[in-house]
Amino acid sequence: MESTTIMKVVNKDIKQSGCQASLAAVGDALYAIGGKWKLPIIVALSHSDKRFNELQRYVEGISAKVLSNELKDLEMNGFINRNIDTGFPVAVRYELTSYSHTLQNVLHALSDWGEMHREKIMKNK
């Protein structure tokens, strides 16, 4: 929904301006990693791989159903691996793929900006 919205916006802008093609790529990015839960899940897994219940505790507020769907989605899009540790009891672990690490620049940019933004807020107070 968010991604659809931004892509429409982006597409209109491209038609209007003819010079903002790169914004379409922003739409593509948000299509893949936008939404309410995907980045929180990726951040939660960035420290260490986790089991389903563990992940649900980390990403507070997410229901089991939604988490399950988001994990399927992230797996389908190559962001995470679902590993089954055969043993007793059988445990399923989720881990980031190497492809997830291509998001490093995005996370760095968000991180740098967030830090700068926090400092600005603090100064204004």
Add this chain to the structure above:
Amino acid sequence: MESTTIMKVVNKDIKQSGCQASLAAVGDALYAIGGKWKLPIIVALSHSDKRFNELQRYVEGISAKVLSNELKDLEMNGFINRNIDTGFPVAVRYELTSYSHTLQNVLHALSDWGEMHREKIMKNK
């Protein structure tokens, strides 16, 4: 909600690892520009300033009430200016502040990643 979630995740990770302080900044960034509508609105205004109705057409699916609230929020946080053109009829225009342009790196990173991601998807097809 999204930002609250990610900040909780981030805070836990920092406590656990002691080495991921920069992720807290990602949480701060998403607190300010996360959610469903903020980036679409910023993208819509990045081409040119717009009036309320115009903006509502660009950001498809947003209700007048939500757009109004998001604009107030963005104005309060220094991302947009609300200009009143006194004339007949009185027109209100929204424009990005120079502070919004500090988001350039974030948008570039998202754009680069989105382009790479699209190419990957295309190859897989």
